Each structure stands twice: as C-alpha cells, then as structure tokens.
Amino acid sequence: MSQELIETVNSEESANGEESGMLLELSNVTVQFGAVVALEQANLGLKRGELAAVMGPNGAGKSTVLKAIMGLVPVTAGQVFWRGAPLQAATHEIVKLGISFVPQGRRVFTHLSVLENLELGCIYLNDRAEQARRLESVLELFPLLHEKRRDMASQMSGGQQQMLALGRGLMAAPEVLLLDEPTLGLAPIIVKEVFEKVHEINEKLKTTIFVVEHNIKGVLDIASRAYVLDQGRVVHDGTPKSVEETNILTDVFLGRFSHGEREEWE
C-alpha cells in the first residue's frame, strides 16, 4: 500500500471512534418501538481494555444498548461504530468481527454437554487446531467447566450455567464481550464469583467488556467506566467513583429526572 493510501485509510478510520480511543461507540443512537423510545440520542463508548458498566432502572434502555450493537433492534437514528467505521454487519457476522454477546438468562443448550456448548461458541471456525486451542484456554480459565466438561448442561446449577455462557462467549476469542445481566437471579455467593470471573477476563485476557447490571455495588467494584441511563437517555458517563460522588443513581432511581435533566427537590 502506498504511503498516501495508508494515510487516507488512517484518516478515514479516525473519522470517528478510534481517533478518540473508542473501540466501540454508539453515536447519537435512537431506538424506537412504535411510540416507545427505548434509547434517545444515546452516546456511549468503550475504549480498548475498559470494563464499562451500564446501569439504570427497569426499562431505562440498558439491554437495548447491547442489542443495538448486535443489530437485534432497529436503530432509527444515529450510528454504531466499530474501530471507527460504521458497524453494518448482519447479527450472525458480528461475532467474526470480534464482538461476542452473552444475552440475559443463561441461554445454554441444556440438552448438550458442556464441551458441545463451548464448541458452539466458535462453530463458524474451520480451523480445528484453533478451536482446540481456544477450548483449552477457556477450560484453563474455568476449572469448573473442565471438571464438568462431559456433563450435560441441564445438570448444572444456575451459577454454573452462567459460567458456561461466559465461557461460550469467550470461545469466539472476542476483543469485546457484551454481557447482559450476568448475575441476574443468582445467589449472593455465586454473584461474587461471576463478578470475579468477569474482572479476571478483563484483567488477564485484556478483553474489553460492556456489562449491563442491576447489582450496582458489585459492578462498580470491578468497572473502570460507568454509564447511567434513565428513560432512554444517558444521564451520566464517568468513573465508578464519580457515580458515587454525584449520587446520580439515587436521583435516577427516585425519579428525580425529567427528560434527562435533574430536577431540584426540596
């Protein structure tokens, strides 16, 4: 490639996103379902290596953020950018770009074994050796899955199935992992284990993570960045510490916002 062409490509790539350090970015994204505005001109982004939490009350639009990235909901305005370029791939192709989605509800295949579930995480790969390498590294990261590798997923507890769902997400060797409520419905001791594992994935594998969570304390303990949503709007973007200092979550959960603006209460 000529120097001139390299510079053109680089400047195009940096038109949005990577120039500002954003690996994945939602820029002014609006998602509407008929009269319901699930996301309104939302700006959220993930820098390489970050673990960003997305928090907010029920119906705030948190899951819609992840679904907009995955092309699972119609983006009516705005754009999702991946490495600075518009993300336009079909949902089933997105995993090949390096984005892996672990949806809410531990959707493992209960009639398949642990190993079979994991293998499905990179079923699109033709390279058998690479599949085997990935399986080995996931089993190393999850000793529990290694121990239970021949068991049927139906024999596992909820927490174990969540670990399996995480492991399957990692079989795609993603640059970015999107996690929707990974601790939902789990016992407190298991919740702690799941958060520790998510943190470990971010630290050890350097996987960039977007995590939607209801468990505020747990997720703020491991996050490096925090978004707060309310009625489809991003009302806070900062460090976990800034979330605590501004008391934003109390205001949002008490309904002290109107159209994205904080209302003064006496």
Ligand SMILES: Nc1ncnc2c1ncn2[C@@H]1O[C@H](COP(=O)(O)OP(=O)(O)OP(=O)(O)O)[C@@H](O)[C@H]1O
């Ligand atoms: N497929 C859909 N059709 C119609 N409305 C939808 C659809 N998906 C989401 N919504 C609505 O969009 C809004 C945001 O939903 P979303 O699931 O993103 O919220 P959330 O913050 O993840 O909520 P929760 O914490 O309850 O999971 C809600 O009002 C929801 O009812």
